[in-house]
Amino acid sequence: MKPAINTGEHFITGDVACAEGAIAAGCRFFGGYPITPATEITEHLSARLPGVGGTFIQMEDEIAAIASVLGASWTGVKSMTATSGPGFSLMMENIGLGICTETPCVVVNVQRVGPSTGLPTQAAQGDMMQARWGSHGDYEIIVLSPSSPQEIFYQTITAFNMSETYRLPVLILADEIVGHMSEKVIIPDAKHIKTVSRSRPKGRKDRFKLYEPGPNGVAPMPAIGEGYNIHVTGLTHDTKGYPAMTVDTQKEMMARLTGKIQNNLKDIIKTESYRLDDAEIAIISYGISARTSLSAVDKARRQGIKAGLLRLITIWPFPEDQILKLAEKVKGFVTVEMNLGQIHLEVKRCAGGRAPAFLVGHPGGTIISPDTVVKVLQEAF
Amino acid sequence: MAKKTPKHPLDDLIRKDRIPHIWCPGCGIGTIFSSCLTAIKESGIDLKKFVMISGIGCSGRAAGYVNLDSFHTTHGRAIPFATGVKLANPELNVIVFSGDGDLFAIGGNHFIHAARRNVDITVICVNNFNYGMTGGQVAATTPNMAKTTTTPFGNPETPFNLPLMAYAAGATYVARWTMLHSRDLTESISEAILKNGFSFIEALSPCPINYGRRNKLKPLDQLKLYQEKTIIKNDAKPTELDINFEKGVVLGKFVDIERPTYGDSYNKICRPDKLE
Known part of the structure; x- marks a missing residue:
């Protein structure tokens, strides 16, 4: 067996x-399907997983990839897939199955430019709303966004930990630039990496209820083959896991699915x-655009503009309280993102008219320059 | 109604708290499901090590009635879900129980790839020639000129020959029976469970409410067809297995070969140091 953790300094x-x-x-x-610019995740895991006792399979499409990941997760194995826009669209139905059946897994979307085939080798942040609402029905989801190779290393661990804690698919919304750029990445010793595994049921198997929530609102999860005789369905189900086509069961299930996050x-x-x-203008950004914004803050400050940055690491659930608090004290918001205003709308909603919200957006294909941000700061305020 | 119902030999394999089931009078799914349960029981394998995975549709409800670890997944995706289960825990005996619409229209791509890879799972397809759950629409198995709610003038399409497809894609075990041939069907499912490789069994079933009604097939007449217009011919050529009741429908075991499974090949090629 090869070491599972490649401790050391890397340029990757x-x-x-x-x-x-x-x-x-x-x-x-890992069940995957190649797609630019996420292919290297799939390639790297095809080489690495068998050496650490894991299993890799390249499935026939992204629908199959996410389905295989959900199946693998129910055997008690931590599972993941990675994709980009078109594949992300194909995965949506089974992401919903993962949410409904409370199946831990991680789905990485290294965003490229859409709609449709778009610009496959160039960056965008256009799937932020799809990540929130792409599967049908109402639900809560956890979405993280990394700004660097170092951060995506840790964030992938966090994504697994959160998926195991809260029993749901956790999404990482990276972008082509973060995915493809090489930087120094420090991988610590195993003892400095905190990992979490799903809680397992205890007590009598004949009295076990698959979706009876524990103290944090999340039910312990058995694995296939342990003798619990579980039934798992995407139909509206009761705490036993059995389908129950009633308004009350739906209400109860939704309260559990959303409550454990809220x-x-x-x-x-x-x-x-x-x-x-002491900022008068709050820049809101995430992913690669947050690095642009970091530089824009410094540039603006040198010109006497009191700007500051709130970098979103968790995108969904949205940090409503933080935005609301900022809205009480800043003159306005500027959201910097490589789309035509997705998180911008959320910022506007949360600011609730207390402070104006502006967008520095871009239809995708190239990074937003710090100067573009500074110019908006100069003109808007 | 009598308060005490006699114990059925398969009772322990049924979630009795989920009965009555949704299947219509005259439907064959229950009989095929029973054959499957009998085969599971007779295998002697620890029941804990079985998992049944279904897609969506009438047959897809089987997973909800079996008293084993069971999954009712999304439409068409039972096979890739099962692939993940089997590869992540090769000790499990994985049975996919679903219908023709689920496995061969929306899920057709997954079927051929699982067969090609030779993933060690057993796929049982209840073929009732239409989409029963949604009220009887045309399927990839509906005979030419048959009437369904979406082919009101007759089906202009040609149906799949399922055993031929399974054979061509690389399945290591292929059989076809009807729900009337329940002993043969049970025996085939038993063999398929023990088979180390991708096994496929097509089980023909009447759908009197949605298919039979529109095609002048009374439930009993259809059983008669199963009895009188079928020919048992093991090792028949897969190309000769088109379903045509006028000509006679060929039943039997058509493929039973050995070929390394995906799991075996993966271990051999990707992690040779794990092998003895």
């Missing part, structure tokens, strides 16, 4: 760092502030 791409993060997190099954927002929502304490 975000995609490879993501794959290494997955292995460090304990991922031992009641743990403090644990799930992660943001990072830069020069925000």
Whole structure:
């Protein structure tokens, strides 16, 4: 067996760092389908997984890839897939199955430009709303966004930990630049990597109820083959897991599926502030655009504009409280993102008219330059 | 109604708290399901090590009635879900129980690839020639000129020959029976469970409410067809297995070969140091 954790300093791409993060997190099954710019995650795991006792398979399409991941997860194995826009669209129905059946797994979307085939080798952040609402029906989801290869390494571990804690698919919304750029990535010793595994049921098997929530609102999860005789369905189901076509069961199930996220927002929502304490203008950004924004803050400050940055690490659930608090004290918001205004609309909603919200957007294909951001700061305020 | 119902030999394999089932009077799924349960029981394998995975449709409800670890997945995706289960825990005996619409229209791509890879799972397809659950629409198995709610003038399409497709894609075990041939069917499922490789069994079933009604096939007449217009011919050529009741429908075991499974090949090629 090869070492599961490649401790040391590396000069690697975000995609490879993501794959290494997955292995460090304990991922031992990957069902994938190649697509630019996420292919390198799939390639790297095809080489790495068998050496650490894991299994890799390239499925026939992205629908099959996510289906295989859900199946593998129910055997008790941490599982993942990675894709980009078109594949992400194909995965949507089974992401919903994962949410409904409370199946832990990680789905990475290294975003490229859409709609449709778009610009496959160029970056965008156009799938942010799809990540939130892409599968049909109502639900809560956890979505993280990394700004660097180093961060995607840790974030992949966090994504697994959150998926195991809250029993749902956790999505990583990276972008082509973070996925393809090479930077220094430090992989720590195993003892410095905190991994979480799903809680397992205890007590009598004949009295076991598949979806009876534990203290944090999440039910312990058995694996196939342990003798629990579980039934798992995408139909509306009761705490036993049995389909029940009633309004009350739907209400109860939805309360559980949404409550386990809404009641743990403090644990799930992660943001990072830069020069925000005395800021008059709050830049809201994430992913590669947050690095543009970091530089824009410094440039603006040199010109006497009191700008600061709130970098969103967790995108969904959305940090509503943070935005609301900022809205009470700043003159306005500027959201920087490589789309035509997706998170911008959320910022506007949360600001609730207390402060104006502007967008520095881009239809995708190239990074937003810090100067473009500074120009908007100069003109808008 | 009598308060005490006699114990059925398959009772322990049924979730009795989920009965009555949804299947219509005259439907063959229950009989095929019973054959499957009998085969599971007779295999002598630890029941904990079985898992049944279904897609969507009438047959897809089987997973909800079997008292084993069971999964009712999305439409067409039972096979890739099962592939993940089997590869992540090769100790499990994985049975996919689903219908023709689910496995061969929306899920057709997954079927051929699982057969090609020779994933060690058993796929049982209840073929009732239409989409029963949604009220009787045309399927990839509906005979030419048959009437369904979406082929009101007759089906202009040609149906799949399922055993031929399974054979061509690389399945290592292929058989076809009707729900009337329940002993043969049970025996085939038993063989398929023990087979180390991708096994496929097509089980023909009447759908009197949605298919039979529109095609002048009364439930009993259809059983008569199964009795009188079928020919048992093991090792028949897969190309001769088109379903045509005028000509006679060929039943039997058509393929039973050995070929390395995906799991075996993966271990041999990707992790040779794990082998003895």
